[in-house]
Amino acid sequence: MFATSLGDDAFLRPLEPWRAEELLAHMERGREFIGRFIGLPDAVVDPASSRAFLQAYADKAAADTARIYGIWTDGTLVGGVLFRTMDLAMGIAEAGCWLEPAAAGKGLVTRAARVIIDWAVEERGIHRVEWRVAAANSASIAVARRLGMSKDGVLRGGYLHRGERYDVEVWSVLAPEWRANKNPTS
16 A cells, blocks of 8 residues: 655555544544534544545546545544545646644645655646635635645535535636646746
8 A cells, every 4th residue: 555755754555445543533533523514524524434434545546536635643633625526538637635733734635645646647647637625614715825736716505514504715726727826937
């Protein structure tokens, strides 16, 4: 199994079904914080739902339509990044993230997202990586900015979460922009 160092004793690795108990424990530690803007904690509530969630991503990975990775610090799962969708024929992928409160503010999501975006662009030929985020989620918007993404627009009332409608900002980076930002010329 592979693990990619994110520095500072942090690692990125695939989040597979056999890690369901770890994912559930992670959700228990950060359920309310993580669930402010995304539905992951509502989907992972017990061992069976945790395993089913990860199995669904394993099936999507096998079909080449999505990927999910965990972020570990000091051997503990503290967050993750994913491609919610990957359409290789169209060259478009939607990236996302989550993190428990103890790991926030350390740059882990930005570093992890850079790894998966670089893989998608350079290895898989993805042309456009999207980042969809609730307009109220300033931390995730800051990650999009740090990744060199541009704000494409707002989908007003585009996301229903826990009975409340949120505007959704759509951010993106295109492969030529990614490469130019990754390897700036002097």
